[in-house]
Amino acid sequence: MSPPREGAERNDAAERDGTRPPSEEPRLPSEDPAGAAPLPARLSWVLAAWLPWQRWFAAKERIIGEVTVEQRVPLVDRLADGGPRGILLTLRVEFTDGGPTEFYQVPIGLRTELPPALEPGVIAALDGLVCYDALADREITALFLHGIAAGRTLGDLRLVAEPGAEPLPTSGTRTSRPLGVEQSNSSVVLDERYLLKFFRRLQPGVNQDLELPRALLEVGGAGHVPAILGSAQGTLDGRPVTYAVVQRYVANAADGWSMALGSVRDLLAGGQPPDQAGGDFASEARRLGRTVAEVHAGLARARGTRVLGREGIVAVVGEMRTRLAAARRAISTLDRHAASLDVIFTAVETSVEEVTIQRVHGDLHLGQVLRTPTDWLLVDFEGEPAASQDERLRMRSPLRDVAGMLRSFDYAAHHQFIEPGHPTVPDPAALRLADEWSRRSQVAFCEGYAERSGTDPRDQPLLLRALLADKAVYEAVYETRWRPRWASLPLAAIRRYAREIASGSPRAHDLL
Amino acid sequence: MSTPDVAPPGVPTPGRRGGPAHSLALTPDADWFKRAVFYEVLVRAFHDSDGDGSGDLRGLRDKLDYLQWLGVDCLWLPPFFDSPLRDGGYDVRDYRAVLSDFGTIDDFVDLVDAAHARGIRVITDMVMNHTSDGHRWFQESRRDPDGPYGDFYMWADDDKGYADARIIFVDTETSNWAYDPVRGQFYFHRFFSHQPDLNYENPRVHDAMLDNLRFWLDLGIDGFRLDAVPYLYAAEGTNSENLPATHAFLKKVRRVVDAEYAGRVLLAEANQWPEDAVAYFGDPQTGGDECHMAFHFPLMPRIFMAVRRESRFPVSEILATTPKIPSGAQWGIFLRNHDELTLEMVTDEERDYMYAEYAKDPRMRANVGIRRRLAPLLDNDRDQLELFTALLLSLPGSPILYYGDEIGMGDNIWLGDRDAVRTPMQWTPDRNAGFSTADPGKLYLAPIMDTIYGYQSTNIEAQLATPSSLLHWTRRMLHIRAEHPAFGLGDFRELHVSNPAILAFTRHHIRPDGTDDLVVCVNNLSRFPQPVDLELTLHAGTSPVELTGRVPFPPIGDGPYSLTLPGHGFYWFSLERAEDSEPAAPTSPAPEAHEAPEEEPTP
Structure with a gap:
């Protein structure tokens, strides 16, 4: 899927504007709960009401049955000096549907009096204390940084520095700034130098976002990803689990999505063909293609490759068919394109003999790449938010990442047309320009990828087209459910793919 | 211009008859070049004092009040030495004589005096790599291989040597060697074939060139732009650029300046990537023991690219990959100068992009670059002109303005070579743009006459009369910059x-x-x-x-x-800072933000 991330500026602004109401809890008299105080009585109940409103809460369509505190790790207690009491909670969330239980972490703070900057994070007033999401509280977030530097163990939580990485400071953190853009995790920038990222939904196993950059470092290919400096590890259900990771903050970077939107804006305002427009994105896309190819090569070196034979290919295509079938139940307009899409799925099943697979990024799009002054970086290796942990660890064709980027160029090109205030019927000339921008960027990306990998993704047109169609189907379902205004983007793409398949050989090399 | 034996009335001449006179020196100030705004002015193009159709040193002196008003601190004069002028004066025939069109040594001393009286310094080009083939040294060298000048140039029996040295003027030259029928040997030349390279392996060449520098320093000049310094030495098996022997010679020049002429500057013209260009500052341990300044060539095309792409990354990238420079050194930065907008220090991809964006007509291109002035490059868009100028005045380095850009002068791409950007300064809407009283047919080049950039609409008189003009805006910016040492020293x-x-x-x-x-x-x-x-x-x-x-x-x-x-x-x-607030930390918290890059810059 392509970037649900808007430009970071806008998100920051939205947060300041106060999408959540400020706390109106009456100020309560301070108390001094000595020692390891029990958790406030109604906490579980309050969190059950609060969780579904959090962006990172994955099971929005399920009804919560019960929330229980599975584990609690006391972080700090300075209530007596007017400071916070910080507790890291691991929540077990059960649902009324009886389906799988999910686990989330919520670092909470409790204070007698809340500084204004923390007001947006208020959860509730409980037992005379204000309970809030602690990620905005520097006194609590800095503990993780300093704890990692000191190698502390807090209850079940082990704070460990990454071997060989630059040392973290043990004290003296001055600024802590939550970033407001993530989906499945929450990040805080400390001293404009460190990124502390909490994986909100806890799934047993080492998080891919820690594992894959490490793997790249092992094979000497750590360029193109942020440096890992430390992590917070615990156990869940008797298995290791990653709570948080500290990376070097990639300062002075812009995400690919905002860069691409800037380029499209320039193009549509400029009245020049895309190959002559000053803001042409092709050279950035080419460079990005090289970067992705280098990261793939590094992951292949570090974790190996396998060859998927006919049987495996049929299984993968089966998943695509299942996804399409499910999508058709939700979006009836897909019915008329199903036959065409099936042509391409069948073509892959019958004529692709083997596919090389390896560990990949898994959820690559323009919002997951950062342009720094000297490089493109890939970030957030967690994989698709909805995928299970086992899903994420699967080897896949690197073309799946390529397809993700190609779809993302298509999103960026057409995003303007769904923005509020845009005419319902877009100017056909502008649409043509956007199509051309998308195509140029896609071609340049593939060319850059080919320069480094030695193979052009377009040389596997059947597989690439199937992956593009599958991705668009996934997007169509996601957008219809969560962002209906965006649904027209993948639906238009599916329409186009179906038309192209119906009108000619799906083997055409110039499919982009 | 005829040799003036008598100064015109009203112009003071220092008493220099009968002895080497110096111009008035300015107060010694070791850091002046770090705070200065430079102004590149072609003597030929600025003002013609005697009506012969060519600008001259007296004409320039007559316009110093204007330059003082504008707020520039140092003039950079491209070569005004005796020359056959087959390369804009970079083909020097006599290092100790002024080109007769431009005046005399006396005129030069007058100019420096008058500039110093206004707090303005003057530097000029010193072409060290080569001479004109009309120079006496070359004539002697080809005639008498065993004479005192026989070994002043790089002679060889064939044209096979230094094969890895690139050809710079690709539009005109096919080899770095040329055959001389008089001597019956080939001579090496990195630039035009009429510019034989001096042989720096010969210590007598060192002495001769140092004496040339001393000659002008004795007359009061404030420094030199050292032309084409990377090429002084050549060596087999290398690209014959930036060789250690070249640096050793520059250190020798610096020792002479420091010992005998403190406060004068050396500015290296090394069209190189920053990591190579920094070598021209010398040893950082000493604060720099070669050139005080060097041009930052790759920055300029990237400013154009960044604005055209609406992305800061081309600029951020080149600055992030620019190494630290010694404490006593300073970059020289510019948007345009008398040469083409050079695209040697960009990747092929970036060059294609720049050509496509800024030189759509092939006539706009010259060698590996674009021969246009700032205003036409930016479609005469005032907002962009201001943004580019603001960047020039605030990015790290001493800014170098190019004459005429302060009023948004245009270019004439139909003129040969790089003359497109060397047309007469446009003073007034009068005949010859107020540049000269000569018959228009006698001008060295016709002034720009098109409807937008022509002198009848674009000239200093008109812009002086208009408070909102680019000229007044530029002046205000220069004055603001002068009030804040952070721009130059920070x-x-x-x-x-x-x-x-x-x-x-x-x-x-x-x-x-x-x-x-x-x-x-x-x-x-x-x-x-x-x-x-x-x-x-x-x-x-x-x-x-x-x-x-x-x-x-x-x-x-x-x-x-x-x-x-x-x-x-x-x-x-x-x-x-508000009076009663806590002392604020002066800088942003990322202490290593601009340390030397960890990775190789993208070529």
Whole structure:
């Protein structure tokens, strides 16, 4: 899927504007709960009401049955000096549907009096204390940084520095700034130098976002990803689990999505063909293609490759068919394109003999790449938010990442047309320009990828087209459910793919 | 111009008959070149004092009041030496004579005197790599291989040597060797074939060139732009650029300047990537023991690219990959000069892009570059002209303005070679643009006459009369820059913003009295209005004051500092601490933000 991330500026602004109401809890008299105080009585109940409103809460369509505190790790207690009491909670969330239980972490703070900057994070007033999401509280977030530097163990939580990485400071953190853009995790920038990222939904196993950059470092290919400096590890259900990771903050970077939107804006305002427009994105896309190819090569070196034979290919295509079938139940307009899409799925099943697979990024799009002054970086290796942990660890064709980027160029090109205030019927000339921008960027990306990998993704047109169609189907379902205004983007793409398949050989090399 | 034996009335001449006279020296000041705004002016193009159709030294002297008013600190004069003028004077025939068109040695001393009286310094080009083939040394060398000059040039029996040295003037030259029928040997030349390279393996060449430098330093000149320095030495198996022997010779030149002429500067013209160019500053342990200054060539095309792409990254990238320079050194930065907008220091991909964007007509190209002036390059868009100038005046380095760009002069791409950007200065809407009283047919080049850039609409007189003109705007900016030593002496840190169209940075300098001069520059490279959040919380409590109007902006708080900028807009803020607030940390918190790069720059 392509970037649900808007430009970071806008998100920051939205947060300041106060999408959540400020706390109106009456100020309560301070108390001094000595020692390891029990958790406030109604906490579980309050969190059950609060969780579904959090962006990172994955099971929005399920009804919560019960929330229980599975584990609690006391972080700090300075209530007596007017400071916070910080507790890291691991929540077990059960649902009324009886389906799988999910686990989330919520670092909470409790204070007698809340500084204004923390007001947006208020959860509730409980037992005379204000309970809030602690990620905005520097006194609590800095503990993780300093704890990692000191190698502390807090209850079940082990704070460990990454071997060989630059040392973290043990004290003296001055600024802590939550970033407001993530989906499945929450990040805080400390001293404009460190990124502390909490994986909100806890799934047993080492998080891919820690594992894959490490793997790249092992094979000497750590360029193109942020440096890992430390992590917070615990156990869940008797298995290791990653709570948080500290990376070097990639300062002075812009995400690919905002860069691409800037380029499209320039193009549509400029009245020049895309190959002559000053803001042409092709050279950035080419460079990005090289970067992705280098990261793939590094992951292949570090974790190996396998060859998927006919049987495996049929299984993968089966998943695509299942996804399409499910999508058709939700979006009836897909019915008329199903036959065409099936042509391409069948073509892959019958004529692709083997596919090389390896560990990949898994959820690559323009919002997951950062342009720094000297490089493109890939970030957030967690994989698709909805995928299970086992899903994420699967080897896949690197073309799946390529397809993700190609779809993302298509999103960026057409995003303007769904923005509020845009005419319902877009100017056909502008649409043509956007199509051309998308195509140029896609071609340049593939060319850059080919320069480094030695193979052009377009040389596997059947597989690439199937992956593009599958991705668009996934997007169509996601957008219809969560962002209906965006649904027209993948639906238009599916329409186009179906038309192209119906009108000619799906083997055409110039499919982009 | 005829040799004036008698000075015109009203012009004081220093008493230099009968002995080597010096012009008045300015107060010694070791750092002047770091704070200075340079102004490149072609003697031929500025003002003609005697009506022969060519500008001259007296004409330039007559216009010094204008330059003082504008606010420039140092003039850079491309060569005015005796020359057959087959390469704009970079083909020197006699290092100790003024080209007769331009005047005399006396005129030069008068010019330096008059400039110094206005607090303006003067530097000129010294062409060290080669001479004209008309130079007496070459004539002697070809005639008498065993004579005193026989070994002054790089002679060989064939044209096979130094095969890895690239050819620079690809439009005209096919080899770096030329055959001389008189001597019956080939001679080496990195530039035009009429410019034989001097043989620096010969110590007598060192002595001869040092004596040439001393000659002008004795006359009071404030320094030299050392032309084409990377090429002084050649060696087999190398590309014959930036060789250790070249650096050793430059250190020798520097020792002479330091010992005999303190306060004068050496500016290296080394069209190289920054990591090679920094070598021309010499040893950082000593604060620099080669050239005081070097041009930062790759920055300039990237400013154009960044604005055209509406993305700061081309500029951020080149600055992030520019190594630290010694404490006593300074970059020279520019947008345009008398040469083509050189594209040697960009990748092939970037070059194609620049050609496509800024030189659509092939006639706009010259060698590996674009021969256009600033205003036509920017479609005469005032907003962009201001943005580019603001960048030039605020990025790290001493800015070098090119004559005429302060009024937005145009170019004439139909003229040969690089003459497109060397037309007469446009003073008035009168005949010959007020540049000369000569018969228009006698002018060395016709002034620009098109409807937009022509002298009848674009000239200094008209812009002086219009307070909102580019000229007045440029002058105001120069004066603001002069009030803030941070622009010249301060460190540079890029501020980290997530909007790719915004280039924001701080310049910070601690004055001798211990107070901070901290300037925040925010530039919108996009044609559209843009928002930006600046992370300035370490300066919480201070109120930014916008420098062009002294308007105080809201104080910085605990959160991001939000600004909106109009298309191609920019702000310069001074962060002035409120009297009663805590001492603010002077710089942003990422201490290594601009250390030497960890990775190789992208070529």
